[in-house]
Amino acid sequence: MNIRSQISMVFHLDKCIGCHTCxxxxxxxxxxxxxxxxxxxxxxxxxxxxxxxxxxxxxxxxKGGWEKNGGSIKPRGNTSKFNALKNITFNPHxxxxxxxxxxxxxxxxxxxxxxxxxxxxxxxxxxxxxxxNIDLKAGPNWDDDLGGSPDYARQxxxxxxxxxxxxxxxxxxxxxxxFYLPRICNHCLNPTCVASCPSAALYKxxxxxxxxxxxxxxxxxxxxxxxxxxxxxxxxxxxxxxEKCVLCYPxxxxxxxxxxxxxCVGRIRYLGVMLYDADKIHAVACSEEKDLVDRQLxxxxxxxxxxxxxxxxxxxxADSTITAAQQSPVYKFVKQWGLxxxxxxxxxxxxxxxxxxxxxxxxxSVTDGIYDTTTKSFWGGIENSRQPMKYLASLFxxxxxxxxxxxxxxxxxxxxxxxxxxxxxLPAAEVTSTLQEADIDPRTADEIFHLTALAINEERFVIxxxxxxxxxxxxxxxxxxxxxIGFGFIERPTRGL
Amino acid sequence: xxxxxxxxxxLPYTALATLIIGVLYRYITLGFKLTSLSSQFLEGKVLFWGxxxxxxxxxxxxxxxxAAFAIPSTVLAWNGEPWRLxxxxxxxxxxxxxxxxxxxxxxxRRITHSxxxxxxxxxxxxxxxxxxxxxxxxxxxxxxxxxxxxxxASSVTPYLxxxxxxxxxxxxxxxxxxxxxxxxxxxFSIFGILPFTRLIHFMVFPLNYVWRSxxxxxxxxxxxxxxxxxxxxxxxASTNN
Numbered sequence: 001m002n003i004r005s006q007i008s009m010v011f012h013l014d015k016c017i018g019c020h021t022c023x024x025x026x027x028x029x030x031x032x033x034x035x036x037x038x039x040x041x042x043x044x045x046x047x048x049x050x051x052x053x054x055x056x057x058x059x060x061x062x063k064g065g066w067e068k069n070g071g072s073i074k075p076r077g078n079t080s081k082f083n084a085l086k087n088i089t090f091n092p093h094x095x096x097x098x099x100x101x102x103x104x105x106x107x108x109x110x111x112x113x114x115x116x117x118x119x120x121x122x123x124x125x126x127x128x129x130x131x132x133n134i135d136l137k138a139g140p141n142w143d144d145d146l147g148g149s150p151d152y153a154r155q156x157x158x159x160x161x162x163x164x165x166x167x168x169x170x171x172x173x174x175x176x177x178x179f180y181l182p183r184i185c186n187h188c189l190n191p192t193c194v195a196s197c198p199s200a201a202l203y204k205x206x207x208x209x210x211x212x213x214x215x216x217x218x219x220x221x222x223x224x225x226x227x228x229x230x231x232x233x234x235x236x237x238x239x240x241x242x243e244k245c246v247l248c249y250p251x252x253x254x255x256x257x258x259x260x261x262x263x264c265v266g267r268i269r270y271l272g273v274m275l276y277d278a279d280k281i282h283a284v285a286c287s288e289e290k291d292l293v294d295r296q297l298x299x300x301x302x303x304x305x306x307x308x309x310x311x312x313x314x315x316x317x318a319d320s321t322i323t324a325a326q327q328s329p330v331y332k333f334v335k336q337w338g339l340x341x342x343x344x345x346x347x348x349x350x351x352x353x354x355x356x357x358x359x360x361x362x363x364x365s366v367t368d369g370i371y372d373t374t375t376k377s378f379w380g381g382i383e384n385s386r387q388p389m390k391y392l393a394s395l396f397x398x399x400x401x402x403x404x405x406x407x408x409x410x411x412x413x414x415x416x417x418x419x420x421x422x423x424x425x426l427p428a429a430e431v432t433s434t435l436q437e438a439d440i441d442p443r444t445a446d447e448i449f450h451l452t453a454l455a456i457n458e459e460r461f462v463i464x465x466x467x468x469x470x471x472x473x474x475x476x477x478x479x480x481x482x483x484x485i486g487f488g489f490i491e492r493p494t495r496g497l
Numbered sequence: 498x499x500x501x502x503x504x505x506x507x508l509p510y511t512a513l514a515t516l517i518i519g520v521l522y523r524y525i526t527l528g529f530k531l532t533s534l535s536s537q538f539l540e541g542k543v544l545f546w547g548x549x550x551x552x553x554x555x556x557x558x559x560x561x562x563x564a565a566f567a568i569p570s571t572v573l574a575w576n577g578e579p580w581r582l583x584x585x586x587x588x589x590x591x592x593x594x595x596x597x598x599x600x601x602x603x604x605x606r607r608i609t610h611s612x613x614x615x616x617x618x619x620x621x622x623x624x625x626x627x628x629x630x631x632x633x634x635x636x637x638x639x640x641x642x643x644x645x646x647x648x649x650a651s652s653v654t655p656y657l658x659x660x661x662x663x664x665x666x667x668x669x670x671x672x673x674x675x676x677x678x679x680x681x682x683x684x685f686s687i688f689g690i691l692p693f694t695r696l697i698h699f700m701v702f703p704l705n706y707v708w709r710s711x712x713x714x715x716x717x718x719x720x721x722x723x724x725x726x727x728x729x730x731x732x733x734a735s736t737n738n
Binding site: 081082084085088089090091094095096097129130131132190191194195197198199200202203204205206207215216217218219220221222225235237238239240241281316 | 528529531532533534535536537538539540541544545548549552553611612614615616698701702703704705706707709711712713714715716717719
């Protein structure tokens with residue numbers, strides 16, 4: 001066993017209101033620079049939709065992630081190291097700026113400098129790359145709230161798993177629904193971006209598992225952009241270096257949640273430590289597609305298990321980190337309650353960002369042109385969900401609808417249980433049977449409710465201390481300084497010649 | 498000091514000194530500035546027709562020159578049979594044509610594509626002009642002065658080697674045709690300015706990717722060691738940065 005700690009995340013999609021505050025918080029801190037304007041380390045997509053960059057999930061085009069290679073796995077794009085070095089002169093699978101969008105601003109001075117005329121002056125859009133006038137054709141969020149559905153939502157790659165009939169049902173006006181999918185870097189356990197970087201500029205931080213890109217080391221070979229199946233590494237066209245989400249590690253080290261987490265209006269985001277067995281990473285990534293989710297969940301260890309605590313301590317994990325792992329909201333959501341599911345586990349990168357799938361029950365149905373709102377049970381069943389299970393399964397479980405259903409059943413049971421607690425207008429038998437069917441007891445339901453609806457900052461973000469007294473070692477050995485000459489010298493007080 | 502001393506002694510030594518010091522300085526202190534400066538992200542379709550022929554063309558031609566410099570007797574022995582000489586010359590000529598084609602596409606792309614223009618620097622223009630002169634003179638020499646692979650090995654290699662042993666013998670090159678002299682002068686100029694241009698990217702070709710493991714995990718400190726009392730030793734140099 002080789003126990004390491006990993007900062008993991010949960011996004012509760014039922015709570016996301018699609019306000020994009022997270023994206024703006026991130027943009028203002030990290031990517032408001034020349035060459036980075038087009039980057040959205042955090043972005044919020046409407047599902048069904050094609051996302052950003054357009055159709056990023058289609059790995060037949062973008063060739064991200066890993067694919068099975070007999071008993072093992074290989075990167076899908078540059079299938080071998082030799083291929084990567086051969087393709088260094090021209091990367092055949094690199095998305096270009098047109099797959100994202102050309103960033104622009106407006107020439108606001110036109111509003112003031114225009115000569116007097118019959119019309120109001122307008123501020124022309126100008127490209128932030130070339131400075132020339134451009135016609136806006138697309139942006140990072142062009143299909144927000146199903147805007148332009150025929151062109152965008154119907155192109156969603158996940159719809160491929162649905163029959164034509166099921167697809168049609170999704171887009172009936174009465175059933176029309178969508179949810180938001182906020183995305184950041186998943187800080188994977190088996191990141192393809194790291195594996196694909198010929199210069200070893202990308203690496204995983206041993207202490208907290210954050211995947212970062214060393215700017216001094218990056219040579220702009222841009223293999224990581226192809227390799228990341230989530231398209232969360234970006235090429236800065238001005239500096240000639242790639243960049244990616246750093247999970248606001250300077251904030252994490254100071255005990256603060258990342259900016260996108262902290263600013264989240266819907267409080268959908270949870271962050272905490274997971275302990276995992278690093279020896280199992282390769283085996284898990286190589287498992288059969290249907291086993292990927294279960295085996296990934298197995299890799300995370302129980303932080304209350306005395307044996308795990310012993311092994312973790314022996315491996316140098318601080319007691320404070322183990323305590324944080326025991327209080328981790330991610331552990332509760334993912335391991336204890338089984339509500340969190342990874343996004344596209346079939347990419348085999350073992351992502352550390354889990355999503356609580358959205359509950360979209362039908363409130364009514366149309367029969368013979370009559371809109372009928374009567375349902376047998378209080379909120380209808382999840383089997384009548386407006387979002388086909390197959391669609392959600394394509395996103396979160398590599399096609400296994402049972403796992404999605406199990407999570408949604410629990411969410412519905414919590415709602416029914418709380419309705420009974422607070423209003424008490426439901427038949428007691430229905431409440432009990434729903435809880436039983438969802439396989440949770442009332443106490444767990446209350447806990448889920450608490451962490452979902454009432455939790456304060458300190459419960460949602462359990463950040464282990466970075467041990468800055470030891471983190472000094474990040475920069476230099478503190479004992480280098482001990483007994484040295486005065487202020488500003490890093491020199492041993494040896495006697496001069 | 499005569500002109501041949503300037504061009505065939507002073508220039509090479511200046512260029513090589515600048516190359517070595519410049520590359521080391523840039524590698525050590527300006528890591529952030531060391532990149533391929535790829536513009537494929539801004540425009541990928543035309544680039545394919547520039548990048549592939551240019552890079553593979555120039556690589557093979559460069560290796561041909563290195564071979565004639567490093568193992569001249571082997572090259573001469575290979576050229577002993579006329580058909581082998583023809584094969585060698587035609588192959589290298591074809592690759593040089595590919596490089597020229599690629600370079601022309603590069604220049605065309607930089608001029609016509611507005612996105613690419615916005616990431617073009619003055620140094621790019623210098624690089625393109627020098628490379629254009631170099632490839633065109635090289636092709637001209639191959640056409641006008643036959644069987645360069647042989648006379649390079651027998652006449653130019655001794656001169657180049659004399660440079661590296663600090664005993665420059667310029668007599669042979671001083672009497673060579675102007676085109677050949679220009680080719681040599683441009684070659685050293687390219688090496689001289691290399692540290693200050695995007696050309697430096699070939700010096701950091703990531704060969705060690707071949708033998709490193711796929712995943713990279715970096716520890717800021719060894720968590721086991723740092724907590725062990727026995728490892729405390731005042732004044733030791735840090736090993737983690």
